[in-house]
Amino acid sequence: MLVYTMRRLVGAIPVLVLASLLTFVMIDVSGDPLAELRMATPAPSEEVIQQEAERLYLDHSMPERYWLWVTGIGGDGNIGLLQGEFGPSTQGQQYEIGPAIAERLWTTLRLVGVAMMLALGLAIIAGAVSAMRQYSKLDYTLTFVGFLCLAMPTFWLAGIVQASGVEFNQLLDVQLFNTIGDGRYSAEGEGPWPQFVNAFAHMALPTLVLMLTSFASWSRYQRTSMLEVLNSDYVRLARAKGLRNKVVIRRHALRTALIPLTTVFALGVAGIIDGTILTETVFQWRGLGDFFITAVENNDSYALMGWLILSGVMVILANLIADLLYGVLDPRIRYE
Amino acid sequence: MTTENMSNTETDVAAHGDAILEVDALDVTFPSDDGSLPAVREVSYALRPGEALGIVGESGSGKSVTSMAIMGLLPKNAQVEGSVRLMGEEILGLPDKAISQVRGKKVAMIFQDPLTSLNPVYTIGFQISEAVLAHNDVGKKKAWERSRELLEVVGIPSPDQRLRQYPHELSGGMRQRVVIAIAMANDPDVIIADEPTTALDVTVQAQVLEALQSARRETGAALVLITHDLGVVAGQVERVAVMYGGRIVESGPVEEVFYRPRMPYALGLLGSLPRLDEDRAERLSPIRGAPPSLMAMPQGCAFAPRCPMARDLCHTEEPGLLRTLDNGDRVPPQPGDAIAHVAACHFSDELSEGIRPENLFRDADADAGTGNAGPVAAPSGADAPAAEAAGSERAERGPVGEPEVLLKAEDLVKNFPIRSKGLLKRKVGDVQAVSGVSLELRERETLALVGESGCGKSTTARLLLNLVRLTSGGVSYMGKPLQGLSDKQMRPLRRDLQIVFQDPFASLDPRMTVADIIAEPMLIHRTRNGGAKKRVKELLELVGLNPEHGSRYPHEFSGGQRQRIGVARALSLNPKVLVLDEPVSALDVSIQAGVINLLEDLQEELGLSYLFVSHDLSVVKHIADRVAVMYLGKIVETATTDQLFEAPAHPYTQALISAIPLPDPVKERTRERIVVTGDVPSPADPPSGCRFRTRCPKFARDLSEPEREKCVQEVPGLLERGSGHRDACHYSEVVELL
């Protein structure tokens, strides 16, 4: 298992390298980090632009810059992924990309993690129920709700949820939900209960949005896989043994139907990251989504690259976890 | 029917004294897009305690659906009507709680495919214990103990270890024995076995049938054995019911039905079987047409459209299941007489004793106006056999000198690498699919390559056609070496070397018309640019299909017809050699015979050479001139067909021949058997020395310790016994088995 994990991690390196190369080239070709500076009024002197270009290593060629960005060899010590440096930012000398990402990572991870777990739970239940009651009214209703969630633009749903939250608060005349901000520091230094209440108030609505937009595709998969299992020979044999229906469902059908879901789950992670950015924007969180948008607006190539590498790593880790989980769930797969 | 049912209910009290399971007028229909499909119609039978009843039928005859209906295991949308009484109590439509008291405890079931019958995520021990615990609250420890006992009963070695393994770690035969162990876990009164050996090799089939017998001895259960294999039925049961088109069409004691069938269908089935115990020159008598589709059941008797005896009455009125008296009258069986020989045929009296299927079914063909012209001029409707050259025996080929060797293989080796799953796909080992096979295929002869699954016979066939790359060795066609030729260099040779595949449903592109499929090879080779259309018609006619049906799609044809299309495609380039990879093993018995006859006729007409790959020795005996038997990548014996079946020398060949059930109840029960134990070892790690020694009955019983040493150490060579008969055994000895 450990050997397998190591091997998988090593195997992920070429993919990451390729992905970073691809995005690096594309970002480099598509934008000009100095655009803002050049457009600024009053127009800065040629010297200032030159200085900025040197600070951003724009005096090097693109392959050189990629090499610099990865290794940091020949740089000023503020660049080089392998040395833990993400490179200089266009957002001023004081703005350090690494610490900025680190500061926001927790805010975002908390949201993604909770929403993903809830979505997964909802998907398993909805999918299984749908499959067991195939072609019933309940199945049709769940299917329709699933399709509706799939069709829902995250940001629009977020807007509606946010507006409803405000109205709900007004109705109850209590500040139950915080509809703006992540509230990460607003309960600092207080006891565990106030901290929990604060976290709940801020997180409830964004989590709801993210959960609803993510669960639907998983629940469709769960339904299909459950249907397949319910029609399988071994479920028939389990019934033929004389097991009660509920035992058959719980022990034989549900357990086995979870296996294919693990792979699908990992594939959904990239999509959830997308959803997070939109949700954070609507609820005005200072998470990675905000970081990303600011980076795009400022043509901040190194910040974007740092962000993309981070999300790439997260997706790869999710895939690895899914594969390991697969091995745990399915004895036919053994990682030696 | 109704009168019979009523009389049944009246005599219920008396009757069920000796019936444990009574099925009465069972109907099953499935709703579908095209209206409801009557899968089972008016099926009734009674099973006495300890009795073994066989249910025989081809695919789609409703035999499996019947048993699923009894167990209440059909999907929810199935509509089940009628009655099923277990020891006098109705079990049809019971609620979940009540029916789960019956399942497993009173009636147990064994399914066809052992590979999918066990849940992959639980251990064997868990799954057997679960069955025990479902009806006995004895605690996990006791249940585990009982599971161990059960594994011993069904003959699984080292049960303690097996209990902790997962299904995928066991072979198919082993898994089916686990399923049998589960079935007998609660001493049921009835065991329903639904094609329990169909997915298994013959030698393993013998072992599993043995396990099934032990299970019956142990539990005293009655058995319902559902199968399409008349040989299995002949050896295993006392009474047999034949199903056709969703109904029971004949039932009675097994000798009665086999020796004195009262329904033309049963007779026809027996006639279309190639048999181990008959002369191979005998031509098969196929039943024309194909089994009816549930969507379009014929009016009247379901068999009438295929029946040579059918008259107007047959097409209008469905015959009842009645007894035929000696004076020719048809009467209902005595109430409570469950074992009466009954048949559903208006004219069962005309099937007098001693009538041979070939007479009835061949005459029928002449009646139908097919005539006795040559094979080419005999296209008669849908699936009629191409050539019913009436009474034509196989023409004996005089030995006009030594025929030319067309295809020659020398020391073929094919290793499939086992690769790691990672990025680099490193090679971690080899599966030796074929190791050192030499063959010669001569002009106009049929060479059969026989063996069980995984022995490398199909790979060998593909190596000969250069469809798979050789690891080492050499193949030559008319003296020209094939190995190392690129696809392009190979292309002209492909005209001469063609192949027909096993699965008629997978071997035709479903999105192309039949004409396009047959014309494709011509298109690739750019031959007959203008005449392709004409050629397609010729070919369709040649294989006995309607030449006007070229514009149809494969799914509109039956299995047998599709196989004919596959043959037509292979013939389109006028090949000299045809590799036939299990060409009939996916077909129903009644259709198989027609395809075999077609192949024989084509060979005669076109002067083809066949390499006939098969696991079925009966078919091989019928069609082949020479036979090579393969085991685990090696040829263990090769001889002419007569030599091989009359005097098999290698212990594996002997075991193979004796494991094949004969469709003859008396012969089957009285014949001597050579049984092999265990499963085929993994080709990734074959045994040293003789590869068969781990399962060899001679090695296990007859040989002394020093003699065995030679088997372990030394690989036996394929040595000449005289007149071309060779075998690869250090201690081979001819045995007469048939």
Added chain:
Amino acid sequence: MSNGTPTTTARAGSKAQRSAADRTQLQTIVLRFVRHRPAMISLFVLLVIAGFAFLGPFFWTWDHRVSSDILSNQPPDSAHPLGTSSAGHDVLGQLMRGAQQTLKVALTVSLCATAFGSLWGATAGYYGGRTDAMMMRVVDVFLIVPPLVAVAALSGNTAGGTTWSTIAIIIALFSWAQIARVVRGVVLSLREQEFIEAAKASGASAPWIIIRHLLPNAAGPIIVAATLLVAIAILMEAGLSFLQFGIQLPDISLGQMIGEARTAVSTRPWTFYPPGVLLVLICLTINFIGDGLRDALDPKQTMVRR
């Protein structure tokens, strides 16, 4: 669709015959689709929306541009059935144009990504082994990058603004990988089928097999995936425009309209809800159509035997 490119056999006279037989196979598919009621309703609704988007502008007074004749911030009335925006647009006119741009982007994406992804996936699946491993590694690269993020990074950065076609190409660049994955999976199982081996035994070359056998037989899953990709592309374009990295003013798309109105959910609901509802409606109908197609094309659905 069905049996793909009709093979060009030298069979001139049998045209009529062929189309008759062709219909039987297509007919069953069409029949199954027609029986799928949600899919049929969805198809109708989608056609109405398409008509509204592409033909509507010819019949409606206002287009998507600011006009001095329009009062800003007006709730719906008879002159402007959906009200007006704060900048002085007619919301109905914007809606038509927005839907039109959205559909154009989505269809282009689906077409490009499906064509490229199918070929890529089929090639990888057919050759297998190392070729497959390498080709799928490239697919992995595109799959690990969150698509919206990548697209936003690209188009947001792109100097000189973005048109709908640029957006479509960029989105397609990051969506073909999913199609390739699906097609490869299908091809992997198809290539084990005997009819592929039969073609090989007749001497068919790899391109011949891929184009004439593999792709037509994978048509079902490809069509379904392509349909669902339309919905995905719509949502991606909308998200992009919402973040203001997509289609730029003065042109308009539905996502952009929502973005503009998002602070006015309660004050000017008529600017916020209509584009959202239309967006949901388009995606919902497409999903249902995809579902119907899946049911109609899935060969597993034919439960005739046994």
